[in-house]
Amino acid sequence: MTDMMRREKLMNSLATTFSKCALLAGLLLLSGSALAQQGTIQLEHKAEQWESVTDDNGIEQTRLVEAAGVVPGEEVLFTVTYTNVGGQAAEAVVITNPVPDHMSYVNNSATGDNTSITFSVDGGETFGAPQDLLVTDALGAETQAAAKDYSHIRWVVDGDVAAGGSGTVKFTAVVD
C-alpha cells in the first residue's frame, strides 16, 4: 500500500514535469526554429550558390555549393523541403517565404512541383499572380509590379500531403 502510494505520487510528479516540458516545448515551437521539426510537417530550408569550376578537361562547369558569405549582386537559390512526418494526411498545405531583406526576387525563379505560386507586394497581406500585382510608382501611378517589388512568395500545394510525403519548393534571390 505504501509502495502503491509512493508510486502514484511519483507518477503525478512525472506527469507534472511532463506537462511543464510540453508547455515549454510549445513555447519554443512558437518562438522559432530550434524545434521546428516538432510539427506534423517539417520544413527544412537551405541556401545555395552556383560556383564555377573548371574540370580536368578544362571545361567550365557550375555546381551548387552551400551559401555562406555573399556579396551584392550574387544570386542565392533557396530550397524549402516540406515533409509530413505525422501519421495523417495534411491538407491545405501552404508554404510562405518572405523575400529576405537586402535581397530581390529573381523573375520566374520560383518553382515547386504540384504547387500554385503567387506573390505578394504588400508584405504578405495579399497574394496574386504577377500580372495582377500593382505597385504605385514615384509619380503616384499604379503600374504592374516587377520582380524586385515582391515581398513574399507563396506556394499552395495541390491536394493533400500524405503521411510520409514530401516535396520541395525553390526560388532565387539576388543580394541587393
Add this chain to the structure above:
Amino acid sequence: MKRKLTTLSIGLIGLGIAPLCMAEGTIAGTDIDNTAAVSYEVGGTPQTTTSNTLTLTVAEVLDVDVTLLSGPVSVPSGTGPHGLLFVVTNTGNGTEEFSLAINNAVGGDDFEPEASTPAAIYFDTDGSGDFSAGDTAYVPGDNDPVLAPDASVDVLLVNDIPADLADGAIGLSELGAVAATGSGDPGDLFPGDGDDGVDAVVGTSGADDVIAGQYVISDIELAVVKSATVLDPFGGSSPMPGAEITYRIVITPTGSETAVNTVITDPIPANTTYSSESISLNGGALTDDDTDADADPGAGNRRGPRRPDRSERRPDH
C-alpha cells in the same frame, strides 16, 4: 527616438552618404535572415510551422575607383608646382582605408613631371580644385583616407615641370589607390579581414585603381625688337637738339600659349623728353591718361618729365 533617427538620417544625407540606398549594394556585415513558414490542416485542425532560419552574412567587397577631374593642364617649362585633380571613391560596400601613390615614370609621354617636395600628394582640403595653401599633404601610413561605401575624397598630385621642354610636349603623372585590406584579382578572398570580421572579397576593380593626368607644355616666347627713326628740324634724320625720335617696339610671340597681362615698359632715354599723347598700339592712338577711357585696345602711362614744347620726342608704342 523617432526624432533621433530622423536627425541621424538627415546627418548622413548631409555627409553625402545615403544610408539605405547604396549604389554599391548591401553594406558589409549585414545579416540576411530567411525563414519559411507552412500552414496546413490535419483532421480539420489548422497548424503552422516555421523552418530553420538561414543567415547569410554579406561579405565586404573591396573596390576603388580613381577618376581624373583635371583636363590636360597647360604648363610652361621650368615652372611649378602644378596640381592635377583626382577623385578617389570607395566603390565597395564596406568602410575601407586606401593607400595612395604617385607614379611619374609612365610610358608613352614626352617628359617626366617631377614630384614636388616635400609632398606630391595632397588632399584638396579647401575644395578649391587646385593646389593651394589650405590643402593637406598626404603622409602614407599616417593619414590614409578612410572612406565609407560610396564616399570619396578629392586628391591632388603636385608636380614641378622640368625646364627647356618643347612646346606641346606631354608629361603624365599617375595616381594610384589600393584598398588596405587587400587587392588582387576579382574574387580573391581575405577571410575574416572585412568590416566586423566578415570575409573580404576583391571586387571587379581588383581593389586597385590608377589613372594618369596630363601636363602639356604650352610656352610662349615674346621676341622684342626695338627700332628708332629720327626726324630733325631740317627734314633730315640727324639726331640733334630738337629732332624727334620715333621708337618702334615690335613684339612677336612664338608658341601655343596666349600671353596675358603683358606689360611693356620702355624708359625714356636720357637727354630726351617724351612727346605728349604720342603713344600708339597697333596703329591706334593711346592717351597718356592712366585710366585710359579710349576705345583703343590698351592703355599707356606717361613716364618721365613732360614739357609742352615742340622739342618733345615721340616714342611710338
